[in-house]
Amino acid sequence: MKPGERSKLMRNLRQESRRFRLLVFVIGFFLVTLTFIVVTKPDAILFSDAGKKLSPEQATSSIVIEEGTSVQQPDGIPNVDAEVMEGIVRGNNEDREVKNEGEENTQPKFQKKIVAPNEEEKTPEFTIGPDQFESMNTEAALHFRTNDPTEPTLGKSSTKPLCDFSNFRANVCDMEGDIVIHPNSSSILYKDAGSSRKNEQWKIRPYPRKGDDFCLSHTSELTVKSTPDPPQCTKHHNVPILIFSVTGYTGNLFHDFTDVMVPLFTTANQFNGEVQFVISDMMIWWVRKYHKVLEALSNYPVIDFHNDNEVHCSKRVIVGLHAYMEFTIDPKLAPNNYTMVNFNAFMRRAYNLKRDSVTVLGEQPSKKPRLLIISRKRTRTFLNLNEIVEMAKDIGYEVIVNEADVSSRIEEMAKVVNSCDVMMGVHGAGLTNCVFLPRNGTLIQIVPWGALDWISKIDFGHPSTQMGLNYMHYSIGIDESSLLEQYPRDHEIFKNPVAFHNRGFDVVKQTFMDKQNVKLDVKRFRGVLLEALDHLTP
Numbered sequence: 001m002k003p004g005e006r007s008k009l010m011r012n013l014r015q016e017s018r019r020f021r022l023l024v025f026v027i028g029f030f031l032v033t034l035t036f037i038v039v040t041k042p043d044a045i046l047f048s049d050a051g052k053k054l055s056p057e058q059a060t061s062s063i064v065i066e067e068g069t070s071v072q073q074p075d076g077i078p079n080v081d082a083e084v085m086e087g088i089v090r091g092n093n094e095d096r097e098v099k100n101e102g103e104e105n106t107q108p109k110f111q112k113k114i115v116a117p118n119e120e121e122k123t124p125e126f127t128i129g130p131d132q133f134e135s136m137n138t139e140a141a142l143h144f145r146t147n148d149p150t151e152p153t154l155g156k157s158s159t160k161p162l163c164d165f166s167n168f169r170a171n172v173c174d175m176e177g178d179i180v181i182h183p184n185s186s187s188i189l190y191k192d193a194g195s196s197r198k199n200e201q202w203k204i205r206p207y208p209r210k211g212d213d214f215c216l217s218h219t220s221e222l223t224v225k226s227t228p229d230p231p232q233c234t235k236h237h238n239v240p241i242l243i244f245s246v247t248g249y250t251g252n253l254f255h256d257f258t259d260v261m262v263p264l265f266t267t268a269n270q271f272n273g274e275v276q277f278v279i280s281d282m283m284i285w286w287v288r289k290y291h292k293v294l295e296a297l298s299n300y301p302v303i304d305f306h307n308d309n310e311v312h313c314s315k316r317v318i319v320g321l322h323a324y325m326e327f328t329i330d331p332k333l334a335p336n337n338y339t340m341v342n343f344n345a346f347m348r349r350a351y352n353l354k355r356d357s358v359t360v361l362g363e364q365p366s367k368k369p370r371l372l373i374i375s376r377k378r379t380r381t382f383l384n385l386n387e388i389v390e391m392a393k394d395i396g397y398e399v400i401v402n403e404a405d406v407s408s409r410i411e412e413m414a415k416v417v418n419s420c421d422v423m424m425g426v427h428g429a430g431l432t433n434c435v436f437l438p439r440n441g442t443l444i445q446i447v448p449w450g451a452l453d454w455i456s457k458i459d460f461g462h463p464s465t466q467m468g469l470n471y472m473h474y475s476i477g478i479d480e481s482s483l484l485e486q487y488p489r490d491h492e493i494f495k496n497p498v499a500f501h502n503r504g505f506d507v508v509k510q511t512f513m514d515k516q517n518v519k520l521d522v523k524r525f526r527g528v529l530l531e532a533l534d535h536l537t538p
Helices: 003-040 056-068 082-087 130-135 138-143 253-271 284-289 291-297 340-350 385-394 410-418 429-436 453-466 505-513 522-534
Strands: 172-182 187-191 201-204 222-227 241-245 276-280 312-319 370-374 398-402 422-426 442-447 470-475
Touching (some): 172 241, 241 253, 253 291, 253 429, 291 340, 370 429, 385 398, 398 410, 410 429, 422 429, 453 470, 470 522
Parallel strands (some): 187 222, 241 276, 241 312, 370 398, 370 422, 422 442
């Protein structure tokens, strides 16, 4: 063999040797890794489509949401993010509560945009729309999780956690054992003599607007944690204690009910009055306004959490209120499978209202069916109210007009609404009074121009139907809107109102809610009132 060929052969042998060693190394590494996985069986590391690391629990819920949000919006309605869908701040300053005499109203002014110091205004992006929101089933809602920094990472244990943060709208801690409430430290302490709950700690703001940072920034944060050595009790309670907040968006009638009244009923009614309310961030004027509801649900005077020096003890404590979709109850998840029919009946009992159901036409020949028209002062007002009243009287109604403003006493308004068979009004907080209508009563919602049908149905359409009421939906036309006085007929606001939704809820509110009034076409609307009479026939 020639010297050159021998040298070439040696180089080839060395290259083959390096390839062989590399192959052996790769195979060895693979076998070692496989052996480690089989032996240790670690929790799988899951990734979303974007490569973001998720826990196994989060990955499961993200799949649920992906399936629940795959439907495209009809008519180009934009997607709306979870915060907006769970906590759209409807209404305006006209709808907000006024302070009682001699008391300070510490409520935050209405706003949707979140403004941080030295930052420009930010509007949340839209990601989930009305179709998805309405079609989300119980399981999807239950697993709709947020990346909540207050939720602790718990070790593997068969012990039920003190708190449940899985609901998309409300965090709730429901504990049984030796529990101490220490207001001075804003703490709820679970006495853990062993080590099953060692170092378990949660941060919770007990107001059901999860994900709405602006709203929750006005509620106090409470700490729920386990400890082997809690402070000594100074007051023992033989009944469960329920802790909740009444700040947030309360003061607007709609939010009084969707954020507090309905969740409070859902959570507390199961105890038949044997439950102690402890209110965080308590406002005296609010408690006075709704004292009948509080007294109907609890046999005990409320305790002001932040102005109480006692150390309270109970064998069961609930922090937070069970809440589901807007102004509704999910019977699959609610205690005792409560429904909005139960809530509607409860409100009639709480205010000692006489009529449980409407009067059938003909039963009392001399009595006309009563129509209540909810009027407004500054926005979404009826420009031809007198014409509407006269038309309603012509077809056989006894007509009552009530402004239902924020200064209205709830007891008086409840009696007026309960005395009526049909209630109508433009989309707004005043329609919340439908909770006082008798069974089989009718709610007629007039929807302003601006592709607002889906919001209107979520706020009042579905809730009223679930209460056992007859719901009717009337969307005004261009000629019935005062916007025609502000814009030419060929303006985008008439040709493509959905485009305004793409700019955020603030634009929608300012354009279609705050700056629009209604002039009903009485000839067209006459048919609606006649149909409402049909609901009163046997």
